[in-house]
Amino acid sequence: MLDRTSTTHKWFAVLTIGATIVSSSNLARAGTATGAATEWTQLANNAQLIDLMKSSGLQVDNQLTQISQLAEQIQNQLRIYQNMLQNTAQLPNHIWGEVEADLNQLRSIVDQGQSIAFSMGNADDVLKQRFKSYADLKTSLPNAESFSITYQSWSDTNRDTIGSTLKAASLTADQFDSEESTMSALRSMSDSANGQVKALQVGHEIAAQQVTQMQKLRGLVSQQMTMMGTWLQSEQTDKDLAQTRREKFFNADVTTIPSGQKMEPRW
Numbered sequence: 001m002l003d004r005t006s007t008t009h010k011w012f013a014v015l016t017i018g019a020t021i022v023s024s025s026n027l028a029r030a031g032t033a034t035g036a037a038t039e040w041t042q043l044a045n046n047a048q049l050i051d052l053m054k055s056s057g058l059q060v061d062n063q064l065t066q067i068s069q070l071a072e073q074i075q076n077q078l079r080i081y082q083n084m085l086q087n088t089a090q091l092p093n094h095i096w097g098e099v100e101a102d103l104n105q106l107r108s109i110v111d112q113g114q115s116i117a118f119s120m121g122n123a124d125d126v127l128k129q130r131f132k133s134y135a136d137l138k139t140s141l142p143n144a145e146s147f148s149i150t151y152q153s154w155s156d157t158n159r160d161t162i163g164s165t166l167k168a169a170s171l172t173a174d175q176f177d178s179e180e181s182t183m184s185a186l187r188s189m190s191d192s193a194n195g196q197v198k199a200l201q202v203g204h205e206i207a208a209q210q211v212t213q214m215q216k217l218r219g220l221v222s223q224q225m226t227m228m229g230t231w232l233q234s235e236q237t238d239k240d241l242a243q244t245r246r247e248k249f250f251n252a253d254v255t256t257i258p259s260g261q262k263m264e265p266r267w
Contacts, residue, residue, distance in 0.1 A: 113160035118222035134240040
């Protein structure tokens with residue numbers, strides 16, 4: 001566009017110079033015939049005019065070059081601005097998933113019945129209350145009725161703890177579909193990200209999703225450890241109670257048989 005304009009201006013300058021030279025020649029002839037001016041003077045004036053036109057043509061050419069360079073700089077600045085807008089564009093929506101709801105549901109499932117849950121702040125105190133130590137059993141041995149109630153409490157604690165652990169594992173398995181749909185949406189957003197900020201935002205959301213998975217895994221592992229600890233504690237308490245009963249039986253005072261009394265079976 002600019003080259004075509006420059007060529008047009010150059011041809012216009014040449015035609016102007018030619019017309020001026022022809023006009024000057026005619027005037028020179030007329031002047032010679034009438035005696036108003038000499039031909040040599042007119043030719044000198046024409047030479048000066050040609051030099052002036054050349055200088056003007058160079059100036060126009062330089063101005064056109066400057067305009068062309070300025071237009072190119074403006075185009076470069078527009079490209080830089082377009083790239084800046086593209087790189088600073090943000091995602092239209094964010095995908096975080098139901099993180100808090102899933103964790104709260106997991107916490108509520110593992111805390112049902114008489115189960116010992118990892119989310120209990122006093123889980124250690126509850127274990128000590130339900131499963132007494134060997135020293136406690138030696139000083140306070142339960143009788144037949146209280147032993148039945150105590151054993152039932154042990155059984156309920158173990159059964160409910162195992163059941164809640166399995167429910168927690170089942171819950172996380174049921175959440176696979178929703179989590180996969182979330183990750184699928186994040187992968188699609190990552191593929192279509194056309195700017196630096198969008199790519200960083202997608203990476204941040206994927207990292208947050210990974211943290212969520214780690215939190216759920218921590219919950220499952222903690223509940224599994226709680227279940228194993230509860231089971232082992234009940235087994236140890238059962239052994240301690242049996243040992244305490246044996247010691248009480250063998251350490252009981254032996255009543256002597258009165259003299260003259262026969263030992264015989266009574267039917």
